[in-house]
Amino acid sequence: MLHMGNSAFAEMGRAVGDHRYVIPITAEELGLGNRPGEAPAQEPMAVVLGCADSRVPLELVFSQSANDLFAVRVAGNILGSDCVGSMDYAVTHLPSVRLLAVVGHTGCGAVQAAVDAYISPNAYLGLSANLPLRRIVDTIVPAVHGADVALRGHYGPDVVLRSGYRAALLDAAVVVNAAIAADAMQRIFSEHLGERLGAAFGVYDLTSRLVGLPDLQMDWRHGLFPPPEEQQMPEFVDAVVRSLHVRGLLG
Numbered sequence: 001m002l003h004m005g006n007s008a009f010a011e012m013g014r015a016v017g018d019h020r021y022v023i024p025i026t027a028e029e030l031g032l033g034n035r036p037g038e039a040p041a042q043e044p045m046a047v048v049l050g051c052a053d054s055r056v057p058l059e060l061v062f063s064q065s066a067n068d069l070f071a072v073r074v075a076g077n078i079l080g081s082d083c084v085g086s087m088d089y090a091v092t093h094l095p096s097v098r099l100l101a102v103v104g105h106t107g108c109g110a111v112q113a114a115v116d117a118y119i120s121p122n123a124y125l126g127l128s129a130n131l132p133l134r135r136i137v138d139t140i141v142p143a144v145h146g147a148d149v150a151l152r153g154h155y156g157p158d159v160v161l162r163s164g165y166r167a168a169l170l171d172a173a174v175v176v177n178a179a180i181a182a183d184a185m186q187r188i189f190s191e192h193l194g195e196r197l198g199a200a201f202g203v204y205d206l207t208s209r210l211v212g213l214p215d216l217q218m219d220w221r222h223g224l225f226p227p228p229e230e231q232q233m234p235e236f237v238d239a240v241v242r243s244l245h246v247r248g249l250l251g
């Protein structure tokens, strides 16, 4: 349902000119319940951890209504204890939940801040006294480091001199950051995962509006995918930096 919903959403963006969409919809279909004076029961089908970025409204991105997604949004879609606590509530109290997902996005400002701190440590000094912001950046830096090591390993140390290095590092780090959060989420909720509840992750591409992952053959493979396990992470990061998307950004 999320895959099809995202397809429909991405398709809307391909309309040209001032094409208007008119969608006849009832209050019930909008997830608002159909009994006047009565609050609907909370029945989301998925728990989604996403970024606070205003360009990535999770319900719209997946063409879902109110009461379909238990959305947890925080800059950089990092899995802090408050987020885990929120997700834990949904997992343990809402039997309608069938999927736990992490959704990052290209061009993420929080990941960009971590990339900047990583590339220019001097600039990070100004940030170091801002503890709340620093906590977000510090959480993301390992993903940036992992992406950078893989980029250097695959393209050689001179990769840092290429004009597209910064953009390639950003989008590679975005994907790795989402994968790390999804792997952590998978381990935290492992006892709940099984036939009834699955785990997945993906990255929303601001340009194509598709949730997916960069791929060796195509720019953006549409879908939500199982999180890589910790031991699969180096291989996964390597595949990300060799992807068509990251190679295209490198130029």
Ligand SMILES: [Zn+2]
Pocket (backbone or CB within 6 Å): 051, 052, 053, 075, 076, 077, 105, 107, 108, 109, 110, 111
């Ligand atoms: Zn973001």
